[in-house]
Amino acid sequence: MTSPALILFSSFLCHVAIAGRTCPKPEILPFATVVPLKTFYDPGEQIVYSCQPGYVSQGGMRRFTCPLTGMWPVNTLKCTPRVCPFAGILEHGAVRYTTFEYPNTISFACNTGFYLNGTNSVKCTEEGKWSQELPVCAPVTCPPPPVPKFATLSVYNPSAGNNSVYQDTAVFECLPQHAMFGNNTIACTAHGNWTKLPECREVKCPFPSRPDNGFVNYPAKQALHYKDKATYGCHDAHVLDGPEEVECTELGNWSATPSCKASCKLSVKKATVLYQGERVQLQEKFKNGMLHGDKVSFFCKNKEKKCSYTEEAQCIDGTIEIPKCFKEHSSFAFWKTDASDVKPC
Numbered sequence: 172m173t174s175p176a177l178i179l180f181s182s183f184l185c186h187v188a189i190a191g192r193t194c195p196k197p198e199i200l201p202f203a204t205v206v207p208l209k210t211f212y213d214p215g216e217q218i219v220y221s222c223q224p225g226y227v228s229q230g231g232m233r234r235f236t237c238p239l240t241g242m243w244p245v246n247t248l249k250c251t252p253r254v255c256p257f258a259g260i261l262e263h264g265a266v267r268y269t270t271f272e273y274p275n276t277i278s279f280a281c282n283t284g285f286y287l288n289g290t291n292s293v294k295c296t297e298e299g300k301w302s303q304e305l306p307v308c309a310p311v312t313c314p315p316p317p318v319p320k321f322a323t324l325s326v327y328n329p330s331a332g333n334n335s336v337y338q339d340t341a342v343f344e345c346l347p348q349h350a351m352f353g354n355n356t357i358a359c360t361a362h363g364n365w366t367k368l369p370e371c372r373e374v375k376c377p378f379p380s381r382p383d384n385g386f387v388n389y390p391a392k393q394a395l396h397y398k399d400k401a402t403y404g405c406h407d408a409h410v411l412d413g414p415e416e417v418e419c420t421e422l423g424n425w426s427a428t429p430s431c432k433a434s435c436k437l438s439v440k441k442a443t444v445l446y447q448g449e450r451v452q453l454q455e456k457f458k459n460g461m462l463h464g465d466k467v468s469f470f471c472k473n474k475e476k477k478c479s480y481t482e483e484a485q486c487i488d489g490t491i492e493i494p495k496c497f498k499e500h501s502s503f504a505f506w507k508t509d510a511s512d513v514k515p516c
């Protein structure tokens with residue numbers, strides 16, 4: 172049985188519905204929800220706007236009732252994203268971000284020589300908090316370096332307690348009689364290991380042999396090793412071709428093999444020549460002969476053009492070839508001009 176009061180009430184509502192217009196589907200505001208959401212509402216029906224999770228409004232919830240005009244009132248609700256705490260600075264690294272708002276993710280990277288202790292990205296959650304603890308950039312460290320066989324550490328300054336940090340270096344030295352192969356300096360890399368270690372190997376050189384017309388001195392030892400030295404000298408009228416001192420190299424041979432070269436006796440009695448750019452009297456300058464390697468220029472005549480030119484001659488191990496064009500000036504032929512006094516061509 173239906174009560175008369177209810178019938179009366181229902182007919183009243185019916186009357187209002189007929190008298191008023193229905194409201195349309197309400198405007199969808201960004202990041203907001205409407206409850207209940209329908210395609211039309213009868214006058215008197217209520218809707219509630221609220222911001223979606225992760226968004227907040229300044230004025231809180233907004234309730235509206237569908238008016239008899241069938242037009243929803245203007246809604247000023249604004250939902251804005253929650254903002255997570257500032258996280259734009261990472262010491263010894265960089266943060267990639269657009270904003271710190273929900274629902275963005277920001278990411279982290281460390282400079283070379285540092286590693287990320289923690290996560291490489293965090294998300295700003297609905298609650299306006301970072302999803303995980305923010306990371307830090309910690310320095311990469313290298314443990315104390317291993318020391319190669321037959322080597323010693325000559326320079327080593329661990330700068331992080333007992334460890335080294337990126338770009339720290341250590342320097343090795345080989346024991347005496349040993350030569351180093353590779354770089355004597357190693358560096359702590361960004362991977363936390365050291366660059367390639369050098370090697371130290373024992374190196375022996377053969378005893379040097381005595382040069383003809385000379386001598387060689389070296390330490391009186393069982394064997395000659397890397398960095399040992401030998402000195403050479405020559406007997407009278409001979410000069411050393413090569414350095415006076417040689418050294419046993421890392422390749423197990425001597426840095427040079429000097430020899431003794433003979434001086435040159437001069438077959439020319441008298442001549443003006445060029446020696447190191449200066450005019451000298453051959454017989455005076457080289458009274459005791461020319462040394463191996465010495466060079467002089469002789470003057471020659473060009474008969475057709477009546478001028479002079481020079482040709483070079485060098486003393487090589489006791490022999491000097493006098494240029495064919497050179498004519499020794501005879502002191503009897505006093506009326507002739509010496510080639511060195513004729514104008515140059």
Ligand SMILES: *[C@@H]1O[C@H](CO)[C@@H](O)[C@H](O)[C@H]1NC(C)=O
Nearest residue numbers: 287288289304307308309310
């Ligand atoms: C890495 O982070 C954890 C937690 O924050 C901390 O306990 C630890 O000491 C850090 N390690 C380094 C090497 O910084």
Ligand SMILES: *[C@@H]1O[C@H](CO)[C@@H](O)[C@H](O)[C@H]1NC(C)=O
Nearest residue numbers: 315329330331332333334335
């Ligand atoms: C360095 O190493 C020594 C010996 O292993 C140790 O006693 C010392 O505590 C270490 N120092 C640091 C800072 O780690």
Ligand SMILES: *[C@@H]1O[C@H](CO)[C@@H](O)[C@H](O)[C@H]1NC(C)=O
Nearest residue numbers: 340353354355356357358366
């Ligand atoms: C040896 O290594 C150091 C440090 O890694 C580097 O600076 C240097 O250039 C290297 N020297 C040679 C000869 O390779």
Ligand SMILES: *[C@@H]1O[C@H](CO)[C@@H](O)[C@H](O)[C@H]1NC(C)=O
Nearest residue numbers: 360362363364365366367368
């Ligand atoms: C150091 O570590 C890196 C990465 O693990 C590796 O590629 C490299 O070969 C290592 N270097 C040396 C000298 O061991």
Ligand SMILES: *[C@@H]1O[C@H](CO)[C@@H](O)[C@H](O)[C@H]1NC(C)=O
Nearest residue numbers: 420422423424425426427428
């Ligand atoms: C030493 O020996 C190496 C290889 O056997 C050779 O290439 C080099 O020229 C030699 N050095 C000298 C000064 O003879």
